């Protein structure tokens with residue numbers, strides 16, 4: 018039997034790239050899927066129902082069951098309507114995948130207020146909008162095996178220098194995901210985030226592909242290669258997994274660590290003075306911090 022037989026899912030950003038791959042994979046495993054995508058440009062302009070309709074039609078043509086939707090996820094009220102409509106149309110509402118996204122890159126010292134707001138609005142507020150209404154529906158309809166799967170990025174986890182808006186939104190999504198993991202566990206919800214990597218129109222702008230081969234011929238970086246762990250998270254089998262970030266793509270599925278105290282200095286008296294804090298911070302923390310990160314440039318020769 019297919020692993021998602023009888024399950025129902027709403028996927029945003031499902032008209033293209035990773036969201037489309039996830040929608041196809043969920044449907045191939047037996048889920049009934051609402052393919053939702055506003056069909057905007059990579060920087061968030063325009064509106065086109067075509068991409069969602071095309072992906073839903075492909076799923077239906079290949080024997081799956083899908084419906085199309087073109088809601089703009091930045092609209093709080095429209096997201097509420099979408100959750101109600103999805104639950105009625107799909108005959109339930111088990112899985113929410115928040116994969117919609119845009120990019121407006123730029124160094125922080127040049128970033129416009131509009132580019133900051135647009136990226137925060139789609140990623141962080143858009144993920145909140147659907148999560149908020151999904152959570153209310155799950156609370157009203159207790160007894161299910163519900164799943165919240167949000168999309169974060171290594172860009173946030175590692176601090177991509179030219180993506181301050183995107184990095185901030187994606188780390189905000191981690192906080193939202195973790196908060197929901199604790200708040201909604203009692204309602205049958207498991208809440209986790211995926212940090213993917215795949216060749217899509219989002220990665221086309223990376224100069225020279227960076228160190229990665231994003232060409233269509235590289236199956237390791239195909240959007241379809243991100244989908245299997247998302248299918249796992251969507252299944253009832255993932256009940257044990259909550260409040261974690263999973264990296265997916267390029268042939269890897271990685272369990273990322275949650276923040277833990279790495280080193281700690283404790284004052285015997287319970288208070289600190291400045292000279293002691295200077296001395297203790299340097300002797301205890303410095304060695305742990307002085308390692309190169311992926312964005313450090315090699316020293317000039």
Ligand SMILES: NC(=O)c1ccc[n+]([C@@H]2O[C@H](COP(=O)([O-])OP(=O)(O)OC[C@H]3O[C@@H](n4cnc5c(N)ncnc54)[C@H](O)[C@@H]3O)[C@@H](O)[C@H]2O)c1
Pocket residue numbers: 029030031032033034035036053054055056057058059061068087088089090091115116117118119139143168169170171172212213214215216217218219220
């Ligand atoms: N591609 C990667 O390597 C990569 C890396 C890290 C994170 N991500 C994340 O994965 C997710 C999918 O990215 P992708 O690479 O497939 O991008 P993509 O551009 O191929 O697809 C994103 C889709 O989201 C839709 N969308 C954007 N704004 C919307 C809005 N306001 N309302 C509804 N739909 C909207 C777009 O129309 C588009 O079809 C995103 O959240 C992205 O940030 C991707």
